[in-house]
Each structure stands twice: as structure tokens, then as C-alpha cells.
Amino acid sequence: MALQRVKQFKDIELEYEAVAAMTVTFLTDMPGSAMAVRATLTFPLTTTRRTLTLPLDGIEGTLFQVKIVSTAVVRLYGGVVRVKPIGVYFDGGSTPAEVWYTQEQGIGV
Numbered sequence: 001m002a003l004q005r006v007k008q009f010k011d012i013e014l015e016y017e018a019v020a021a022m023t024v025t026f027l028t029d030m031p032g033s034a035m036a037v038r039a040t041l042t043f044p045l046t047t048t049r050r051t052l053t054l055p056l057d058g059i060e061g062t063l064f065q066v067k068i069v070s071t072a073v074v075r076l077y078g079g080v081v082r083v084k085p086i087g088v089y090f091d092g093g094s095t096p097a098e099v100w101y102t103q104e105q106g107i108g109v
Helices: none
Strands: 004-018 022-028 036-043 046-061 064-070 074-089
Touching: 004 022, 004 036, 004 064, 022 046, 036 046, 046 074, 064 074
Parallel strands: none
Antiparallel strands: 004 046, 004 074, 022 036, 022 064
């Protein structure tokens, strides 16, 4: 059984220049195991270099993917996705079900 650290995604910040509005699609692997769209964000057009931060509203997952779509040219100078590790996830409902066993603990005698 492979346990992965679950992360909570706070926001995405992009430094960009786009002469048309762009759509950013944010995908994660939770809930379930398949990558699926969890948020679709619209970044407005700009004729100069701009930095904009949009919230992701606490989306959770172990993996993420970002897709950017626009009808015109987009210059992407940089980006940041802020995350916070929140724990360990295991799937107790799959077949065969995963089982969690704690580590042995000394009693301090």
C-alpha cells in the first residue's frame, strides 16, 4: 500500500501577458484516482505584463495539472501554486480495501 501526502491547494498566481482572455483549468486526482477538472478560472486580457492571483478554494489532491487555453498568444512569465500538506490519504473502499495499521509505540517504562 502506497500512502501519499494529501495537499490543499490555496491559490494560483500567474505572471502573464495575453491579448485575449485566457482560461486556466485546474485538475487534481482526488476524490477518486483519476485526474478530473476541479476548477476553471478566467484570467482577463492585458496588453502589459501582469501578475494576478485567483483562489482555488481549498481543492485537495496528491497530484495536480494546469491547462491554459486562449484564442490568442499568451506569454507566460511565471506561475505559483500555493499548497499546504494536510495529511495522509488511503482508500478504504477499493477492492481489495487498504488497511491502516499504526506503528508500534513504547509505553515509556
